[in-house]
Amino acid sequence: MAGQIFGLDFGTTNSLLSVIGRDDRPIFLTDERDRPHPSTIWYRGADVIVGRKSREHLDAGAEAITGSFVRSPKRLLDQDAPIHVGGLDLDPRDVIAEVLRFLRHDAATEQSTRHAVDRAVVTIPVKLDGAGRRRLREAARKAEIGVIQFVHEPLAALYAYLRSRPDYRRQLAELDGCRILVFDWGGGTLDLTLCQVHRGQIVQLANVGDDEVGGDRFDELVRNKVRDRHALQHQIEDIVPLERDEARIMLLNQCELRKIELSEREAATVLVRNYLRREGPSRDLNVTISRAMLADCTRDLVNRGLGNIDALLQQFGLSYHQIALCLATGGMVNMPAIRDGLNERFGARAPRLANGDRIISEGAAWIAHDGLRLGLAKPIELLQSDDTYAAVVPIPFELPIENETKPAAKAVYRCVDPRPGRASFTFARPARPKVRDARSDRLSYATLHLEIDSEAAPLMERLDLEMSIDHDYVAQVSLFSTMREHQVRAEIFDLEFTLRFPTSAESPTVLSDSTAEAKASGAETASIGLPLTSGGVRLRANIAVENSWQSVPGDLVIQYRPNWFEERAGEYSAWQKEEWVYYKDCPYCHRSRYEFRTRGCQDARCLWKRAYAVGRRHEKGSTL
DSSP states (O other): OTTOEEEEEEOSSEEEEEEEOTTSOEEEEOOTTSSOEEOOEEEETTEEEESHHHHHHHHHOGGGOOSEEESOGGGGGGOOSOEEETTEEEOHHHHHHHHHHHHHHHHHHOTTTOOOOOEEEEEEOTTOOHHHHHHHHHHHHHTTOEEEEEEEHHHHHHHHHHHTSTTHHHHHHHHTTOEEEEEEEOSSOEEEEEEEEETTEEEEEEEEEETTSSHHHHHHHHHHHHHHHHHHHTTOSOOGGGBOHHHHHHHHHHHHHHHHHTTTOSEEEEEETTOBSSOSTTSSEEEEEEHHHHHHHTHHHHHHHHHHHHHHHHHTTOOGGGEEEEEEESGGGGSHHHHHHHHHHHGGGSOOOTTTTTHHHHHHHHHHHTTOOOEESSOEEEEOTTSOEEEEEOSSOBOOOTTOEEEEEEEEEEESOOTTSEEEEEEEEESSOBSSOTTOOEEEEEEEEEEOOTTSOTTOSEEEEEEEEETTSOEEEEEEETTTOOEEEEEEOOOOEEEEOTTOSOOOOOBSSOHHHHHHTTOOOSEEOOOBSTTOOOOOOOEESSOOGGGSOHHHHHHHOTTTTOTTTOOSOHHHHHHHHHHOOOTTTOOOHHHHHHHOOOOTTOHHHHHHHHHHHHSTTOOO
16 A cells, blocks of 8 residues: 555554555554554664564563663653663664654554555644654654654544544534543643634644653652562662662563553552562562552642643633533543543543544544645734734645745844844734634743844844744744844744644635634734733833834934924824833933932922922822
């Protein structure tokens, strides 16, 4: 089946390739147990063993271990430095490539199908940064797999859940306007995506990623508890130096297996032979753990993970009942304490999935099958000097695929106040993807500072902005000041996406109010003056796209245009005049208004003394 595009879920614990067959049914390229392939790697001398055989050796017992293991290679996406495995320094990309190469080879040699996997839609955690995406693409290239496009894991899961239904068009119509929460708790990260279904598309409203509560963290807590119990049982003060290196990773693996068992049983036994470098009864570890003990030692992690749901919904002012569906995926959602927390919040609207270990890979396969391209869910905006946000990259904007880089923006800005010696560029996006939503906060991407000529007149120096988005869905920002010749480059990677179901040939549209609708109503849609998220630091922008003196601070414009505030001219804005008056000194005593308020003035001619007296007569307590 050469030429097909596959769906690839490279997971912390397990990895899986999927493809949609000619009968529109998903085909899962599983192992001999009809399970996803374990992501475990065993470096046994010159041999590299990946998948189920590697995991079985890790499970078998200490006497079977003669090499070194990597249990969760996905975590290496965050690392750039070499890692030390079995006496070798290995590039993290080479380690990850071993898993992907194994998946490709297994698909090609599977007797019944023999799939040639050359291209794939690959899923990623919502908070994987640009560097991590590039490492994953390079690792895939080493495994001879071309990454057509990346897609967030929760978004892929939701697409599979809806698209795989025979009546998915009717389901979309029923869910139109509804909000859906995807809760993906796997071995490495907890990912949450809040989406809305709108006119045949899924639009991401917000993403939350927490890599401190993944299943691996649970395993570590259980390991520490088991280790402490063994030490207490045999009266060992410091047990860690006595652990055998390979037995240490085997203990962690055993704790993971027993954690999974406790989803169905009340008690399980952790057994590691030849655990310690000593003779006697303490050499072998044999500790029984209970479901209650597991719940007790992991309670804080469970509460933190479920608390991410509460925080996300609170950000949008939503209650649990306003979520039409909570799609819970990942191995951790089978843990009783987590399942109970979901049931308390959503009840039957958090269904148990029979294919939770495959749904992410399946979603990527459906996206490949349908030939979809992701679009931006929200415009990328820039804060300007008049406290409005202008769309630098408007929507709809279709994102590039493999080996493409799309120009996204090119504009020239002016600095309205050069005195600080820098121009501030604050990039943001709406909290909600509506073009016109007066209730929406802005969420900041980044604030960049470009050096400029502080002695230049307002609006004099040109500030060039260019932006492009590459196939890793990273926005490359470049700023350049023409006089100082200072350049700033930055990356924006935490973008949100939209996916359109194959119900029509239309391009992705914005949620609710389209640009055409806004124009028809006579509304201004290019910029909206709204605050950033509550509690965030907001810097006053000193840039403007228009070459207008009305955006120059009042105390500065008067230096260059002395007649600017004459009534007959009428060119000034109300804010400019307020600012000019605020910073203006009294022409007689030369005190600022602030100095007059704090120290007073004995000069009878003082402008502020007379102005404040008039203000008190007209309105008690007023200030000028």
